[in-house]
Amino acid sequence: MVGDDVDAMTREIVEQGEPVVDTLIAGFNGGSHYGYEHVIYDILKSIDGVKKNEKSTDEKLINIFGIVPEKDPYWQGNLEEIRRIFAGVGLKANLFFGVYGGVNDLVNAKNAVASVVFSRWGELPAKLLKERFDVPYISVSSLPNSASDERELIEKVSEYAKIDSEVKESFLESEGRYERNYLSRIRDDIFEYDLGKRTLIVGDEEQVIRYGKLFKEVFGARVVGAVLTDALKKDEEHETDNTEILEAVAENIYITSDEKDIEDIIKRSRAQVVIGSSLEKRIAEKNNVSLLEFSYPIYHRAILNQTTVGVRGAVEFVSDYITTVKQAEKEKSQVLHDYLKQLKNQNSWQGHTSKKGQVKQINLVSELASRESI
DSSP, X not given: OOSSOHHHHHXXXXXXXXXXXXXXXXXXXXXXXXXXHHHHHXXXXXXXXXXXXXXXXXXXXXXXXXXXXXXXXXXXXXXXXXXXXXXXXXXXXXXXXXXXXXXXXXXXXXXXXXXXXXXXGGHHHHHHHHHHHOOOEEEOSSOOOSHHHHHHHHHHHTTTSOOOHHHHHHHHHHHHHHHHHHHGGGHHHHHHTTOOOEEEEEEOHHHHHHHHXXXXXXXXXXXXXXXXXXXXXXXXXXXXXXXXXXXXXXXXXXXXXXXXXXXXXXXXHTOSEEEEOGGGHHHHHHTTOEEEEOSSOOXXXXXXXXXXXXXXXXXXXXXXXXXXXXXXXXXXXXXXXXXXXXXXXXXXXXXXXXXXXXXXXXXXXXXXXXXXXX
């Protein structure tokens, strides 16, 4: 609402017994990331006054902050995967959003044994719960993307929550077997298709860190650049500074969401693969670069509960990447095959193969194209 005294209206409604909270969140103050963080902060700041309940710490309950609905295209699946991972070691995830989230999560947030913040966009509500209800919080630079990441996360959480050690080890060992089973199947593809390509990532800081680590660790890729589109800079509201982590992931770091700037960065980087959004599709096609659409916005895929988190998300991501590379190789092969076929049909085959070296070269290329087609 614009131009109304929202605070006064809210007080009047609350006095009538309705559980209503308000938030002043003008669009010119910031984007969706800002809105997500401040809306949750304002609700948690006021909800204890309209939905009264006694504080009773649940030693199995963990608040989940920092996964921004819609701005992470895979947000629903990612929340569900975090829930599955925590459930695997006997914990409950307070998600706030999605199929398993809701108002009760907001009411019970103060009863959690700890909060986990997966990007700096969840810092404010986590700090509020710490200050008002003594709920500690754990800040991590990105969502887990491997069995080792899952273990590191659970170990941090276990400092606050009660986790049976046997249950924990059994679950984490199972996750490790899952990861090894599927990633071992792509070893031949890594060498055959030279998957360790020059890579540039466009997306939120959390996504850049997560996908960058995955590409370096699984494929040995060279991440030549990272473009942060959530315009992250050090400010008074946020304590987290992931500069060192980003520098370890990518050779060059840029902060911009301007399409022209991003196109120039892609050109200068000489990247062979871009991990980005549908907004980079035209740029990638223009520069003959393979594009993996994994950051906001995505127009060309239907995304329901697919995930890019944990060992299952990593396997899905790797599968999509290999598929993209194979399709690109097939398209190049087809273009070459059609070109050679055109030459032959124009009766200019002899003219183009008059020299012995050229005959050998074209025969070799033709043979490779045929093998690729097979």
